[in-house]
Amino acid sequence: MVELHKDFWEGRSAAGGRVLYGRVYDWLMQERYDNGSDELRQIVREVALSHIPFDPGTVIFTPVTDRRFHTIKSASKQYGFHPVTTRKFAEAAGLIDQTANSISDWRVVMPVEDVDRVMSEARGYLTDGEARAYLNAERTLWSTITRRGYVKRAIEGSRELRLGPMFSKFDLDDLLSRMQAHVTSNFEDGDHLSSFSETAHRASCKFSEILDLLFAGKLTTVKLDPSTSGISAFRLDPTEVASHTTLPPMPGLSAVEAARYVVLNIKVFTRLANCGVIGSEQAINPVKRCRQRVFSTATLDAFSESYRSLHQLASEQLKAIRVIKRDLDLANVEPAFTRLEVGATFYRKSDLPT
Structure with a gap:
């Protein structure tokens, strides 16, 4: 008799005795109840109820009183969720698998007890915004709580199912109690x-x-x-x-502090550091909690003892920059770094005329 259900599963019509059994159903409906046909009707009815997701009130010889199976459509209607969301809840709970994705909402069949349990729980879930309001938590703090796992999502694998974050009140109350x-x-x-x-x-x-x-x-x-x-x-x-x-202080100077230490423009200093002329190391900023470049005073002192900028030479000798540049060119002193390279002209102190 189950073979007679094939047209129902392959079609889109609602379940009914005539859809399932055709003229056989009509004959049994018209047959008198005193010639043994009642037992046959009971058998046909039980087979139908054991395999087909009938809605209560559907007549299979007599009205169906209790639902045995839910479909995606019937569960969505009863619990007020969109069919797509209902599918995701059912898949997350293991009631269906991905093979059901190709089956219409009217033909995905699930035991009513399991669906009632899953959907009743889901109806009590709170969305991300509702959960944050329930705990009266600031947005950034709530983001930290969820991201770090202080409270778990109600549905495991919800990200893979593309299901928005949902939380149970029980878990939220437990978090608050622990705090x-x-x-x-x-x-x-x-x-x-x-x-x-x-x-x-x-x-x-x-x-x-x-x-x-x-x-x-x-x-x-x-x-x-x-x-x-x-x-x-x-x-x-x-x-x-x-x-x-509080973190320990950084083992060196920041770029701004280091540029001030060697009396250089910050842009020039940064280009020297980027070129590797001035060595640096990475350290955690104790305030901003991010990694940044720091410079030791020993490294900065070594640079100052080895190089002089054209501007520094002019200041030390109280001469115009163009005069210092002319004298160095006449003495055939080549710059260690040019203005095009680092934004200023530098000479090695060992190359400068005494």
Whole structure:
């Protein structure tokens, strides 16, 4: 009898006794109930209900009262999601696989109990914006919380399914409870404490560093401001946070400081550094937390002892630049670096006439 369902699966019409069984169904509907045909009707009905996703109210000899299977279309209609979203929920839960992508929404069949469980959970999920509002978290802080995995997405593999971030209230409440477990004392008027964003700014650190300190129980001053709620209620001591997060000073001078140290224009100094004439190393900026080039005073002193710019020579000898340049040309002293190369003319001190 299942072979008779072929036309239904290959078509687009709604399920019904006549669609499935044709004249056989008409004959059984008209047959009297006192000649043994009732048992045959029960068999046909049970086979149909066990394989076809009938909507309640559909008549298969008698009206269908309970749904046994959901389709993408029926689940979408019942739970109020777009069919595309319903497919993604079903695939994420393992109810269907990618082979169902080529099957129409009316013909993807799933057990009703599994669909009800998955879709009931999904109906309670919050979108990214709703979850942030639920926790009353600032946008940047919330981005850190989700990116660093302090709270997980409700659906694993949602990125691969191109499903927007969704979060369960249970997980959000759990995150807030874990944070509140580290509150050290009650908030009092006059406490000079700061919110997460103010603390990050004043301590020159990242939100993730503050959260790590909080969850590790390393902060001794954590309070909740009763005038607000959620994550925005947390108040911290920036000085205490800074004592944990402040990085050591850089082992050298920044480019601006180094240019000032050797008395050079910053553009000229940068070109000399880019050419490798002035050596440098990479270090972490303790404020901006990014890698940057630094210069040791020993390297800068070595450069100053080895080279002189045309401008510096003119200043030292109290002569015009063109006069210094003429005298050096007459003495056949070649520049070590020309204006075209680094933006200024430099000579080796060892080549200068005494």
